[in-house]
Amino acid sequence: MRNAFEIQGGKKLKGEIIPQGAKNEALQIISAVLLTGEKMTINNIPDIQDVNKLIELLGDMGVEVNRISRDVCTFEAKEIDQDFFNSEAFKTKGGGLRGSIMILGPLLARFGKASIPKPGGDKIGRRRLDTHFLGFEKLGARFDYNPETGFYNVDASNLRGTYILLDEASVTGTANIVMAAVLSKGTTTIYNAACEPYLQQLCKMLVRMGAKISGIGSNLLTIEGVDSLGGTEHTMLPDMIEIGSFIGLAAMTGSEITIKDVKYKELGMIPDVFKRLGIQMELRGDDIYIPSQDHYEIDTFIDGSLLTVADAPWPGFTPDLLSIVLVVATQAKGSVLIHQKMFESRLFFVDKLLDMGANIILCDPHRATVIGLDKQIQLRGISMTSPDIRAGVSLLIAALSAQGKSTIYNIEQIERGYQNIDARLKALGADITRV
Structure with missing residues (x-):
């Protein structure tokens, strides 16, 4: 055996x-590289399966990934292959990785559309993803579930800032909505936001990239949408x-x-x-x-x-x-x-x-x-x-x-x-x- x-x-x-490096921070930070076409350098990446699978997934999507050492990686998401999201390969890889839900916010923000297979992951009971979806819908995204393919197709061509009261202080939910909101038009307020150090790290990195976020570290985040974000370097906790x-x-x-x-x-x-x-x-x-x-x-x-x-x-x-x-x-x-x-x-x-x-x-x-x-x-x-x-x-x-x-x-x-x-x-x- x-x-x-x-x-x-x-x-x-x-x-x-x-x-x-922190696994739960890594899944958010590495997904956030999709928000810009410029070069991102990420340090202290944990060399673990969930994180490596996500990095591989980004490579399959067309992100230029350069692994400088075991724990340092650069990413350039200049071009993304939109067709990849309807492929069997994406269904297999994305469906087996719970962290894959985290690419949704950045994709919607930057490209106005995305598809995602129903996520999988740990066997520790039901983990709802409603918080993510409800947040995106409030920003103006439309979800269409196709039971035949097992994919959610999302149209987010017109994201607009709004007031969002989260039904639970979900860390991944908050992170995903923040990433969608940073490039939306207008101001987004997220109340009952998660305020974990990992989420603070994500917000601080986004600010270095040019995002406008206030209230970092509290459960009330205010995000003013900007037109585009630049590259930066980030070290994980x-x-x-x-x-x-x-x-x-x-x-x-x-x-x-x-x-x-x-x-x-x-x-x-x-x-x-x-x-x-x-x-x-x-x-x-x-x-x-x-x-x-x-x-x-x-x-x-x-x-x-x-x-x-x-x-x-x-x-x-x-x-x-x-x-x-x-x-x-x-x-x-x-x-x-x-x-x-x-x-x-x-x-x-x-x-x-x-x-x-x-x-x-x-x-x-x-x-x-x-x-x-x-x-x-x-x-x-x-x-x-x-x-x-x-x-x-x-x-x-x-x-x-x-x-x-x-x-x-x-x-x-x-x-x-x-x-x-x-x-x-x-x-x-x-x-x-x-x-």
């Missing part, structure tokens, strides 16, 4: 690790999900790890949530140093009630790290309630942790109570399959802390989001083999 990781757990790790994953990994395995260049100010409450689990860390320059600790004890609320960790739109805690928090809590002293509000099947990997000996009560599809083992009982290695990106890494962390051998199948899911993860963990002393 190919594509599995075999892990001998229970080893303490040690050393420095550099987080990759480190991936905050990776940083959180490595904090959890250090705690679970009792390891001394330094996470380099984390852009601490952009991490929001991520470090604080891990500190509430009892994990010690210190900021050294812009590095997070985590000392080796044999125990970590979960905080309770001030009135003595059980700590609850729930996800919320930024600046709340990101849903992408809840599975990591859940795994880390299994070896803490104390209990915590994990409340996953945004996706209904993200907690369904808990059965694998139960097989490993964790003490978890799955209350319903959204909530799990973890009763920590305080490292008195080590998890035991098992064979398991990764259901989605974040659960995959959580199970990988569990396996690294467990006694004996674990095998994780379906690691393509992990590799969609984490570049070269086995080699990077090996460099810290992990016993991980690809089989």
Whole structure:
């Protein structure tokens, strides 16, 4: 059986690790190169499947792509092959990549039309794309779904600025609407806009390209349409999900790890949530140093009630790290309630942790109570399959802390989001083999 990781757990790790560029920022930024015919240089690109597929897709569309190094790429979208959007190749490639929805805003803004296959992606429950489509419609786009071809054809020959109140603070939805609005006529106001650092990064880059955007970092964005945008250079933030994953990994395995260049100010409450689990860390320059600790004890609320960790739109805690928090809590002293509000099947990997000996009560599809083992009982290695990106890494962390051998199948899911993860963990002393 190919594509599995075999892990001998229970080893303490040690050393420095550099987080990759942010996956969720990359999908927006790389789509935005379609907004101009001028040269765009993008740095700190994560070398992962979802991002590489999007770059390949841009090349197929006629964008001149020049990969200078593994993490630096230049793009020139002078000419776009409009016929490509009705091809089987686009249907196959675009349909299998959830990030492909992000090219829609830029294409509508610059060319006034686009086609897109029904998007695919992760198996973590229904993820609505209505926010994107409703936003485009308010700007004046017309959608026509063809059930025979499975394509949406969109006419946006007359986009005009307008007031948009988003039904949810969707990061990709906000990004897509912003990219459509920057070249629309007149002023667009987006309220209940997502304000994640990744979205701020996109807006700042668009401003450098000549866009007029105010309110960056807040949930109220005002965009004055301009006629055209120029090229620029952009460097992506480190991936905050990776940083959180490595904090959890250090705690679970009792390891001394330094996470380099984390852009601490952009991490929001991520470090604080891990500190509430009892994990010690210190900021050294812009590095997070985590000392080796044999125990970590979960905080309770001030009135003595059980700590609850729930996800919320930024600046709340990101849903992408809840599975990591859940795994880390299994070896803490104390209990915590994990409340996953945004996706209904993200907690369904808990059965694998139960097989490993964790003490978890799955209350319903959204909530799990973890009763920590305080490292008195080590998890035991098992064979398991990764259901989605974040659960995959959580199970990988569990396996690294467990006694004996674990095998994780379906690691393509992990590799969609984490570049070269086995080699990077090996460099810290992990016993991980690809089989």
